[in-house]
Amino acid sequence: MSTPDLQPLYDAVLSGDAKTARAVTEQALSAGVEPLKLVQEYMVPAMGEVGRRFECNEYFVPELLLSARAMKAALELIRPLLAASGAQPAGRVVIGTVKGDLHDIGKNLVAAMLEGGGYEVIDLGVNVPPEKFVEVAQEKNANLVAMSALLTTTMPSMRTTIEAFKAAGVRNRVKIMIGGAPITQRYADEIGADGYAETAAGAVPLARKLAA
Amino acid sequence: MNTEELYQQRLRRYLTALRNERPDKIPIRPFVAEFTAKYAGFTCQQVAHDFNLAFEAAVRCARDFDWDAVVPNMVYVWTGLTQAAGLRYYGIPGIHVPHTTGFNYIEPPEEEAFMREDEYDALIADPTAFLYEVWLPRVSTEIVKPGQPATYRSHLALVKSAMAMMVYFNAFGPQIQRLRTECGTVSAIAGIFKAPFDILADKLRGYVGLTLDMARQPDTVLRACEALMPHLAHVGLTTADPAKQVPIGLWMHRGCVPFVNPAQFRSHYWPTLKPCIEEFWRHGHQTMFYAEGKWDAHLDDFATLPERSIIFHVDQGDIFLAHRKLHHKFALSGGIPNVLLSYGQPEEVRAYCKKVIDEVAREGGYILDAGAIMQDDTSIENLRALTDFAREYGVYSGAPTDGPLLRPCDGADVSELVGLSDRPAPRVRPGVCLPWEAKLKELPPLSGDVDLLRRVWENVDALGNTYIWQLLLSF
Numbered sequence A: 001m002s003t004p005d006l007q008p009l010y011d012a013v014l015s016g017d018a019k020t021a022r023a024v025t026e027q028a029l030s031a032g033v034e035p036l037k038l039v040q041e042y043m044v045p046a047m048g049e050v051g052r053r054f055e056c057n058e059y060f061v062p063e064l065l066l067s068a069r070a071m072k073a074a075l076e077l078i079r080p081l082l083a084a085s086g087a088q089p090a091g092r093v094v095i096g097t098v099k100g101d102l103h104d105i106g107k108n109l110v111a112a113m114l115e116g117g118g119y120e121v122i123d124l125g126v127n128v129p130p131e132k133f134v135e136v137a138q139e140k141n142a143n144l145v146a147m148s149a150l151l152t153t154t155m156p157s158m159r160t161t162i163e164a165f166k167a168a169g170v171r172n173r174v175k176i177m178i179g180g181a182p183i184t185q186r187y188a189d190e191i192g193a194d195g196y197a198e199t200a201a202g203a204v205p206l207a208r209k210l211a212a
Numbered sequence B: 001m002n003t004e005e006l007y008q009q010r011l012r013r014y015l016t017a018l019r020n021e022r023p024d025k026i027p028i029r030p031f032v033a034e035f036t037a038k039y040a041g042f043t044c045q046q047v048a049h050d051f052n053l054a055f056e057a058a059v060r061c062a063r064d065f066d067w068d069a070v071v072p073n074m075v076y077v078w079t080g081l082t083q084a085a086g087l088r089y090y091g092i093p094g095i096h097v098p099h100t101t102g103f104n105y106i107e108p109p110e111e112e113a114f115m116r117e118d119e120y121d122a123l124i125a126d127p128t129a130f131l132y133e134v135w136l137p138r139v140s141t142e143i144v145k146p147g148q149p150a151t152y153r154s155h156l157a158l159v160k161s162a163m164a165m166m167v168y169f170n171a172f173g174p175q176i177q178r179l180r181t182e183c184g185t186v187s188a189i190a191g192i193f194k195a196p197f198d199i200l201a202d203k204l205r206g207y208v209g210l211t212l213d214m215a216r217q218p219d220t221v222l223r224a225c226e227a228l229m230p231h232l233a234h235v236g237l238t239t240a241d242p243a244k245q246v247p248i249g250l251w252m253h254r255g256c257v258p259f260v261n262p263a264q265f266r267s268h269y270w271p272t273l274k275p276c277i278e279e280f281w282r283h284g285h286q287t288m289f290y291a292e293g294k295w296d297a298h299l300d301d302f303a304t305l306p307e308r309s310i311i312f313h314v315d316q317g318d319i320f321l322a323h324r325k326l327h328h329k330f331a332l333s334g335g336i337p338n339v340l341l342s343y344g345q346p347e348e349v350r351a352y353c354k355k356v357i358d359e360v361a362r363e364g365g366y367i368l369d370a371g372a373i374m375q376d377d378t379s380i381e382n383l384r385a386l387t388d389f390a391r392e393y394g395v396y397s398g399a400p401t402d403g404p405l406l407r408p409c410d411g412a413d414v415s416e417l418v419g420l421s422d423r424p425a426p427r428v429r430p431g432v433c434l435p436w437e438a439k440l441k442e443l444p445p446l447s448g449d450v451d452l453l454r455r456v457w458e459n460v461d462a463l464g465n466t467y468i469w470q471l472l473l474s475f
C-alpha cells in the first residue's frame, strides 16, 4: 500500500477544517501510518504555525479556536492508539482557571496550544480550588501546572495555590506557569511562579523551557 | 460652597471635559462597583441583593471622596430581580457563588447556548417575539415556553420580575437626586446600549457559538445584527438622558481583535454599530465607549465618527496611543490599571496618574478613572491617593467658571448624519410588542376618543417591550 499524502492533515489543522483533519487521519491510520508520526510530523508543526501566526497577528482567536477543533477531531482518533502503544507525551500539564474565576476562553486556548505542542493536558475547568490542582497534579504525576486568572479579584488564588503545593510538600515536583490579562512577569515572580507568558502561543515555548 | 453650588461646579467640569475641552480641573469619575460596599462597610452580598444598600454605599463614597461624577449603582444587577425571573445566567452571592463576592454573570456551556444555530431566522423575523417565546423560557428556571402547560410559578415569575424591575428603575430618580443634594455629585451616565454583535455573543449564541457561526453562516449573522440594530438603538434612545448632558453607556465586550479578526470587525461589528452611534448623536446624545479589554486595533475606525459623538474609555488598551489617534475628536477616560489600584503602592498610583495626566490630559478632554469597574479588591488607600493627587496636580489655568453651560451636543452640526434613518422599517416597530393595528382587528367598532384608546394601549404595550429588552441588555 502506498503511503497516503499527509500534507492535507497539516493544511486542515492550519485552516481549521475539522472534517478534513478527521478524514485524512482516518485514512492514514487505516493505511498503517504510525499515530506518533501523525502527531509529531504534522499536527505539532501545524499548531506551531498556528501559534506563530497568532503571535504576529495573522491569526486571531476565531482561527485559533477552529484550528484547535480540527486538531481535537484528529486527536480523538489517535489518542487511544497512542495510549495503547505506550508512547510518552512531551509532558503532562494540569491546567485550570483559579478559584473564584469563571473565565475560560484564554485558558482553553492555552490548553489547545499545549496539546498541539505534544503535551498531555488535563483540564480541570474553571473555579478550581487550590487543593484540586495539588491533588490532580500528584495523582496524574504531572510535571507542569498552568493557571489562568482574568480578574484582579482572583489573582490572589494563584498565590494560594502555589502555597498549597508547598504545604503538601510537592512544590518541587512541578513547574508552575501562570497567565491571563491582569498577570505580569512581576506578579509571577512575586508569588513564586516558575514562569509567565503573555499569550497562548507563548505557553508552549515556556513549557519547553521550564521542563527542559 | 453649598452642595448645589458644588454640584453645578462639578457638572460644568464634567460636561466641559465631555466636550473635549479644558475645564478648571480634571474631572474624576471612578466606576466604583463592589468597592462601594467595602468602603461603606457592607458585604458584596448586601449590595448585590439589596439595591437600597447599594445606593447607600454609593452615596457614602460620593459624600466622602471629591469625585465629580459616579454611577448611581455600578453593582448594577439587582439579584432580587434576577431571582424572581429565575435567570440562570446569574450567580447570586450566598446561593450559587460565595456570599463574599458580588453578583456573577455565568455563561452557559456552548451546547446549552440560549439561542441555537438554526434559530436566526426566527430572531430576524421579530426579535421581540423571539425573546419572549424562545429566549426567556430558556434563560429562566421558572417561565414556561408558549405551548407548554401554564404554571402558577411561571405567571408569578413574570409578574414579580416585571414589578421588581419597575420598583428598581423608579428608585433611580430619587437616588440621582440624593447624589446631587447630599453629595453634590453628578450621575455619570444614563441609558444603556450594546453592539448588536456583542449581544449575540453575550446573551444569545455565546462567544464560541457565534465564532463558529461566523465561519459557517456569516451572512445570516450579519442579517441578525441588522435586525437587532433598530431595537437596541430604541433602548439606547429611550433610556438616554433627556437633558442630553451625560452619555449613554455602551459596554463593549468581544467585538475587538483578537476575539474577532479584522475582517469580521469590518464586515459585522462596526457596520452594525456605527449607524446606531450616529443615530444617537443625531438626537443629541453622546455615547461612552466603555472599551473593555484592548481595542487598540480599531482606533482608526472610531476616529471616523463625528466629532464629540463619543467619549472613549480605555481599559487595558494603550491610553497614549488612544490619545494620539482620537484626541483631536473625542474626550478620553480611564486608563489607570486596576492591578495597580488593587495591589500597587500609593506612590506608584500617583506616579502613574502623573504620567497619564502629563501625556493625555494636557489640553483637557480627559476624565480620570480606572480601566475596569472597581470591585472589592481595589485599595481604599490607593483610590484616595488617586483622588488627592488628581485634585492637587490636575488643575488647569484660565478655564472659564461661568458663562452658559454647554452640553456635548451644543454647537454640533448633525444635519448630514444619516444614522438609522435610511434603513427599512422593521416589520414590528421598535418599542412595540403587540401593535395597536393588530389589536384593533380583535376589537368591536370603537367610539369616543379613539386616539386615547390607541395611545394608552401603546404606552402600556411599550412596558412589555421595556421589560424584555432590559432583561437582555441590563440584566
Ligand code: B12
Pocket: A061, A100, A101, A102, A103, A104, A105, A106, A107, A109, A110, A146, A147, A148, A149, A150, A151, A152, A153, A177, A178, A179, A180, A181, A182, A196, A197, A198, A199, A200, A201, A202, A203, A206, B102, B103, B104, B105, B106, B107, B252, B253, B254, B291, B292, B293, B294, B315, B338, B371, B372, B373, B374, B375
Ligand atoms: C468574556 C468575559 C466574561 C465572560 C466569561 C466567559 C468565559 N467562558 O470565559 C463572562 C460574561 C462570564 C464574564 C463574567 C465576569 N466578568 Co468578565 N470579561 C470577559 C471579557 C469580555 C473577555 C475575557 C476574555 O475572554 N479574554 C480573551 C482571552 C483570549 O484572553 P485571556 O484570557 O487574557 O487569555 C490570553 C492570555 O492572557 C493568555 N493566557 C490566559 N491564561 C493563561 C494561562 C497561562 C498559564 C498562560 C501562559 C497564558 C494564559 O492566553 C490567552 C490568549 O493569548 C473581559 C473584558 C475584555 N474584553 O477583555 C471581561 C473582564 C475580564 N470581566 C470582568 C468582570 C468584572 C467580570 C464579572 C465580575 C462581572 C460580573 N459582575 O458578573 C464576572 C465574573 C465571573 C467570574 N467569577 O469569573 C472585568 C475584570 C475587571 C477586573 N477588575 O479585573 C473585565 C476586564 C471587564 C471589565 N473591563 O470590566 N466575563
